[in-house]
Amino acid sequence: MAEKLSLWNDTPTRQAITQFVQQVTDASGSSFVPLAERVAVFDNDGTLWCEKPMYIQLDFILRRWVEMAQENPALREQQPWKAAVEKDYAWLGNAVTKHYRGDDSDMPTLMKGLLSAFSGFTVEDFAARAGEFLHTQSHPTLKRPYSQCGYAPMIELLRYLEANGFTNYIVSGGGREFMRPITQELYGIPADRVVGSSVSLEFREDGDGGDVLSQPHLDVLDDGPVKPTRIWSRIGKRPILAVGNSNGDIQMLQFANRPPRPSLRMLILHDDAEREFDYVAGAEKSLELAKQYGWTVASIKNDWKSVF
Amino acid sequence: MAEKLSLWNDTPTRQAITQFVQQVTDASGSSFVPLAERVAVFDNDGTLWCEKPMYIQLDFILRRWVEMAQENPALREQQPWKAAVEKDYAWLGNAVTKHYRGDDSDMPTLMKGLLSAFSGFTVEDFAARAGEFLHTQSHPTLKRPYSQCGYAPMIELLRYLEANGFTNYIVSGGGREFMRPITQELYGIPADRVVGSSVSLEFREDGDGGDVLSQPHLDVLDDGPVKPTRIWSRIGKRPILAVGNSNGDIQMLQFANRPPRPSLRMLILHDDAEREFDYVAGAEKSLELAKQYGWTVASIKNDWKSVF
Numbered sequence: 001m002a003e004k005l006s007l008w009n010d011t012p013t014r015q016a017i018t019q020f021v022q023q024v025t026d027a028s029g030s031s032f033v034p035l036a037e038r039v040a041v042f043d044n045d046g047t048l049w050c051e052k053p054m055y056i057q058l059d060f061i062l063r064r065w066v067e068m069a070q071e072n073p074a075l076r077e078q079q080p081w082k083a084a085v086e087k088d089y090a091w092l093g094n095a096v097t098k099h100y101r102g103d104d105s106d107m108p109t110l111m112k113g114l115l116s117a118f119s120g121f122t123v124e125d126f127a128a129r130a131g132e133f134l135h136t137q138s139h140p141t142l143k144r145p146y147s148q149c150g151y152a153p154m155i156e157l158l159r160y161l162e163a164n165g166f167t168n169y170i171v172s173g174g175g176r177e178f179m180r181p182i183t184q185e186l187y188g189i190p191a192d193r194v195v196g197s198s199v200s201l202e203f204r205e206d207g208d209g210g211d212v213l214s215q216p217h218l219d220v221l222d223d224g225p226v227k228p229t230r231i232w233s234r235i236g237k238r239p240i241l242a243v244g245n246s247n248g249d250i251q252m253l254q255f256a257n258r259p260p261r262p263s264l265r266m267l268i269l270h271d272d273a274e275r276e277f278d279y280v281a282g283a284e285k286s287l288e289l290a291k292q293y294g295w296t297v298a299s300i301k302n303d304w305k306s307v308f
Numbered sequence: 309m310a311e312k313l314s315l316w317n318d319t320p321t322r323q324a325i326t327q328f329v330q331q332v333t334d335a336s337g338s339s340f341v342p343l344a345e346r347v348a349v350f351d352n353d354g355t356l357w358c359e360k361p362m363y364i365q366l367d368f369i370l371r372r373w374v375e376m377a378q379e380n381p382a383l384r385e386q387q388p389w390k391a392a393v394e395k396d397y398a399w400l401g402n403a404v405t406k407h408y409r410g411d412d413s414d415m416p417t418l419m420k421g422l423l424s425a426f427s428g429f430t431v432e433d434f435a436a437r438a439g440e441f442l443h444t445q446s447h448p449t450l451k452r453p454y455s456q457c458g459y460a461p462m463i464e465l466l467r468y469l470e471a472n473g474f475t476n477y478i479v480s481g482g483g484r485e486f487m488r489p490i491t492q493e494l495y496g497i498p499a500d501r502v503v504g505s506s507v508s509l510e511f512r513e514d515g516d517g518g519d520v521l522s523q524p525h526l527d528v529l530d531d532g533p534v535k536p537t538r539i540w541s542r543i544g545k546r547p548i549l550a551v552g553n554s555n556g557d558i559q560m561l562q563f564a565n566r567p568p569r570p571s572l573r574m575l576i577l578h579d580d581a582e583r584e585f586d587y588v589a590g591a592e593k594s595l596e597l598a599k600q601y602g603w604t605v606a607s608i609k610n611d612w613k614s615v616f
Contacts, residue, residue: 192475
């Protein structure tokens with residue numbers, strides 16, 4: 001089976017993956033895991049697709065903020081609309097990096113903008129908008145369509161796991177409704193296996209019909225210690241494999257461990273300025289823990305033959 | 309395909325089901341629905357299994373309340389523990405019927421007992437307890453093991469739909485974690501396709517591991533207008549088929565309608581005192597709407613050859 005991971009170099013990382021899969025699928029071995037328990041969870045931003053120079057979803061929201069500021073000029077003097085109109089992306093990127101370092105001082109401002117952006121949209125209208133954006137817009141520096149910003153070695157890994165009886169889920173801090181319109185075609189992961197952050201929803205009756213509408217309230221911020229609780233509420237099982245790339249994934253990786261059952265925890269290390277990006281901001285603590293507990297670290301530079 | 313519903317009498321109800329399935333699977337017809345959109349949602353209590361003389365989950369909780377009252381005698385003088393110890397099931401049944409009639413006066417008392425019953429349990433310990441109960445205890449009047457209280461014609465319907473490319477989900481007001489340990493074997497519906505009510509969950513770190521624990525707070529009461537929002541958040545699609553049996557299922561049935569796409573909405577009518585139970589309490593409004601909008605009503609007495 002190892003030869004199937006053709007986009008991964010022959011390194012200890014690939015070996016860790018293939019040995020783990022061999023272990024859990026060997027019905028005669030002591031580490032065998034039945035099909036129904038072969039649950040694998042993947043963060044999305046920075047794990048399955050690019051998250052720099054900014055989250056893909058942020059580009060989507062920035063365009064909506066510009067649209068809102070065009071409709072309502074008063075917004076142009078308020079953050080985060082001001083940053084969107086002036087293309088002051090440093091302010092926004094900084095707010096996120098600060099969050100991962102434990103400083104949430106810009107979060108209320110950011111959240112206000114995020115929560116109001118699509119308030120009152122039906123979930124189906126929102127999905128159509130997100131889908132259209134993802135299928136027509138391109139990454140600002142890589143110049144690739146967003147629909148092709150998934151990491152090819154990770155997509156290959158998803159297929160490899162499926163071929164070995166795993167069921168793959170996305171468990172992302174990103175917006176659930178934003179990702180869903182593209183996860184099936186990009187990753188082969190259907191909408192009901194996408195776990196993410198979300199706003200509250202409300203049903204509006206309409207005779208024999210009705211719509212579900214987005215509300216301007218946060219429902220779930222699917223990050224950090226919330227990830228294991230959402231994994232349980234949505235999947236009802238403890239994963240045996242978890243892959244992430246930032247401090248927000250720590251608890252998800254921890255939760256995947258339940259000795260004596262084997263588990264594989266992996267972090268994607270962004271160390272390839274030439275082919276993708278080179279950064280550890282927001283991932284420092286997770287990389288420390290990887291050393292401490294022996295989690296696998298996949299280096300984009302050394303472990304991946306190609307990135308896209 | 310019609311002959312596959314062998315436990316259903318040859319009535320307009322069976323005809324409505326088979327005609328609908330034929331319509332949406334006929335690739336050359338104007339009502340064809342692609343595989344990925346063939347989403348079917350089912351209420352559980354009173355739709356897939358018995359809910360009288362009381363919810364099966366209530367029996368489980370009553371035993372826990374008795375256990376709690378044994379450990380803490382002060383609880384014996386407080387509702388709902390008092391009702392549990394004195395086997396005063398009328399008080400409890402009444403509280404639920406009142407709820408479905410719009411009178412929630414007993415709800416705070418009931419909720420306090422429900423939320424404290426398993427507070428602090430890990431989700432895995434809770435699942436083990438619920439699974440053991442469901443696999444070892446029997447229905448008080450039907451004298452059947454709870455694990456055999458699913459309605460055979462409904463289980464047959466689930467298989468028939470699957471064979472026609474549908475994906476089935478449970479969307480129940482009952483407890484998600486309570487149902488999950490038995491839905492795969494009883495209905496062929498895996499844990500991640502069980503949507504239900506739930507308490508809040510919290511992750512407790514434990515070095516390189518950790519547990520998800522039940523908290524004494526309501527997270528979701530998956531009933532009435534909440535059902536469509538939970539269908540969307542968990543599935544990400546609008547169903548084309550919805551089956552329920554009470555006023556709490558009205559909005560779920562409404563939401564399944566999106567013309568010009570065809571839909572099938574069905575209510576199970578409990579009118580068979582001999583083989584199951586005969587009651588409409590808590591279903592009056594849904595039955596009125598069924599008449600008004602032409603929803604299908606399946607009579608247990610007339611439409612089902614056998615019940616179990």
